Amino acid sequence: MIPYCSICWDDNKVRLLDQRLLPQEEVYLEISDYRDMIEAIRTLTIRGAPAIGVAAAMGAALGALELETEDPEEFRQRFADVCREIAQARPTAVNLFWALQRMQAVAEAHAGESVASLKEHLVHEAQVILKEDETINRHLAQHGRPLIKDGYQVLTHCNTGALATGAYGTALGVLRAAWEAGRRFSVWVDETRPLLQGARLTTWELEKIGIPYTLIPDGAAAALMRQQKVNLVIVGADRIAANGDTANKIGTYSLAVLAKFHGVPFFVAAPLSTFDFALPNGNFIPVEERPAEELIRFRGETVAPAETPVLNLAFDITPKELITGIITERGIAWQPLSSSIKYLKDAKD
Numbered sequence: 001m002i003p004y005c006s007i008c009w010d011d012n013k014v015r016l017l018d019q020r021l022l023p024q025e026e027v028y029l030e031i032s033d034y035r036d037m038i039e040a041i042r043t044l045t046i047r048g049a050p051a052i053g054v055a056a057a058m059g060a061a062l063g064a065l066e067l068e069t070e071d072p073e074e075f076r077q078r079f080a081d082v083c084r085e086i087a088q089a090r091p092t093a094v095n096l097f098w099a100l101q102r103m104q105a106v107a108e109a110h111a112g113e114s115v116a117s118l119k120e121h122l123v124h125e126a127q128v129i130l131k132e133d134e135t136i137n138r139h140l141a142q143h144g145r146p147l148i149k150d151g152y153q154v155l156t157h158c159n160t161g162a163l164a165t166g167a168y169g170t171a172l173g174v175l176r177a178a179w180e181a182g183r184r185f186s187v188w189v190d191e192t193r194p195l196l197q198g199a200r201l202t203t204w205e206l207e208k209i210g211i212p213y214t215l216i217p218d219g220a221a222a223a224l225m226r227q228q229k230v231n232l233v234i235v236g237a238d239r240i241a242a243n244g245d246t247a248n249k250i251g252t253y254s255l256a257v258l259a260k261f262h263g264v265p266f267f268v269a270a271p272l273s274t275f276d277f278a279l280p281n282g283n284f285i286p287v288e289e290r291p292a293e294e295l296i297r298f299r300g301e302t303v304a305p306a307e308t309p310v311l312n313l314a315f316d317i318t319p320k321e322l323i324t325g326i327i328t329e330r331g332i333a334w335q336p337l338s339s340s341i342k343y344l345k346d347a348k349d
Contacts, residue, residue, distance in 0.1 A: 004208070006051050006163045007058065009127050012065060014058045016046050019163055023204040034063035034082060041089040041096070044195065048164020049238040049274055050137070053095030054130050059086050060103040061126040064119050075115045076107050079122075091286045092247055092315050094239040094276045099129055133166030136271045137173045139329040144174035144234070144269055145181055147327075152185040152231040155221060158192045158249035159201035160236035160269065171234045171269040172205060174327060179211050187213040188224060192249060194295050194312070218251055225262035233259050237270035237326075242345075244320030244337030245282025246270075250313050256322035268318075269327040277345055282317035290314045 004026070007016040014031040020043070021027050029045065031037050037059030040046050046055050063082035069075050083100045090096060106125045110118055148154065154175060158164075161172035169176060175187060187206060192198035199215055206213045216224070224230050233255055239247040246252075246268050259266040279285060292310035297303065326333040326340075330347050333340035 004162070005167060006048070007046060007054055007130070007166065009058055009061075009123075009130065012062075012123070014055075014062065016040065016055070017163070018045050019047060019201060020045055022163075022200050032062060034059045034066065034086065037062060038086055038089045041086075047197070048159065049093040049095045049236065050133050050165040050170065050271060051163070052090065052093045053099040053273060054126075054133055054166045056086050056089070056096045057099040057103055057126040057129045060100060061123045064107075064122045067115075067119075070115050072111065072113065072115055072118060075118060076111065079107055079118075080104060090288060092238045092288045093274075095271075095273050098273045102129065130166045133271075134168055136273075136329040137165050137168040137170060138177075140170060140269060140271060140327055141168065141173035141177035143329070143331050144267070144327040145177040145183075147232065147234075147265075147267065148175060148178035148183050148185055149231070150184050152183075153188060153224075153229050154185060155188040155190070155224070155230045155233045155255070156202065157190045157198065157218075157233075157235045157252055157255055159197040159205070161202065161205040163201050163205060164236065169205075170271065170327075171236045171267075172202065174234060174269050175211060176209055179209060185211075187211055188221075188230065189213050189215045190218050190221065190251065190255075191215060192251065193218055194298070197249070221255055222258050225258055225264055230259075230262075230264050232265050232267065234267045234269055234327075237268050237274050238315060239279075239285050240268070240270060240275045240326065240341075241279040241281045241285060242275070242277045242338070242341065243281045244323060244326060244333070244341055245285070246318045246320075246323060246326070247282065247285045247287065247315045248318065250316050253316040253318045253322075256318045260322050265324040266322060267325050267327055268323055272328050272330065272344065275341065275345070282319065285315075285317055287317070288314040 161169035290312040
């Protein structure tokens with residue numbers, strides 16, 4: 001049992017771990033206004049696609065509690081406005097929109113009930129989404145666990161543990177499940193520029209779990225693969241198109257190309273809620289551009305001239321051809337991904 005959680009619901013407030021301050025400080029924030037939850041998502045106080053989905057649901061629940069009306073129809077209309085506002089927080093992680101759609105579906109399903117009853121249903125649904133996330137991640141991890149062998153050196157990018165989810169983790173959850181099952185291996189941790197989610201967060205989580213790791217510069221992956229020091233790459237995802245093209249933290253595409261060239265298996269670990277079956281391929285996935293400030297300054301320190309032109313893409317798209325398999329709670333989608341994903345989707349429905 002790891003003594004931390006990224007987000008939880010407590011007495012009509014949301015308690016979340018401020019990931020901007022890790023690893024130096026472990027500070028929990030209490031949020032009671034949905035607008036503060038939007039800001040937390042936007043500023044990466046909480047991040048990781050599954051965790052953003054949970055945060056969106058809980059933000060919607062907070063927004064519902066704040067609505068002062070006894071008219072159910074007015075409540076539903078204003079609640080829809082709250083959900084639209086939350087949807088603007090970040091554009092790429094599809095879990096955010098998936099969670100909001102679930103919350104709105106609950107409001108519509110109970111349209112004939114009182115406002116007090118609607119609020120109770122919405123608060124309950126947000127808690128259900130959190131609990132489901134942990135269950136889903138644990139199932140996903142068990143499907144991926146056999147991929148990790150004794151003695152492996154596994155490379156991962158960004159952060160995909162309990163911090164990035166409601167609990168347990170996706171790609172890092174696979175490593176955690178393998179470790180708990182007695183497998184012994186080590187992890188290469190990409191620093192993940194420019195915000196160092198690997199250096200700050202993944203190392204912090206691996207330290208707590210007890211899995212041995214080594215932090216590396218993002219640019220070191222090629223040299224390690226050439227030296228045959230990487231047995232497998234495993235990453236998370238923020239949105240996966242119907243054909244398997246995957247959006248993940250910037251730098252993931254580079255790793256996939258390197259892995260393909262060096263014959264290293266490259267796996268994505270993500271719940272089915274991260275699939276956007278409405279998008280035929282990755283060309284339709286919106287890629288968030290983050291503020292220039294994140295590249296020019298870091299934690300108050302200037303690292304480039306203030307007027308430097310900046311392109312700060314938060315994500316890139318990895319084509320399906322570069323992906324060995326996608327690990328989900330229903331099993332692993334192997335190549336050819338399009339047909340495997342369709343099978344998983346049909347099983348889900």
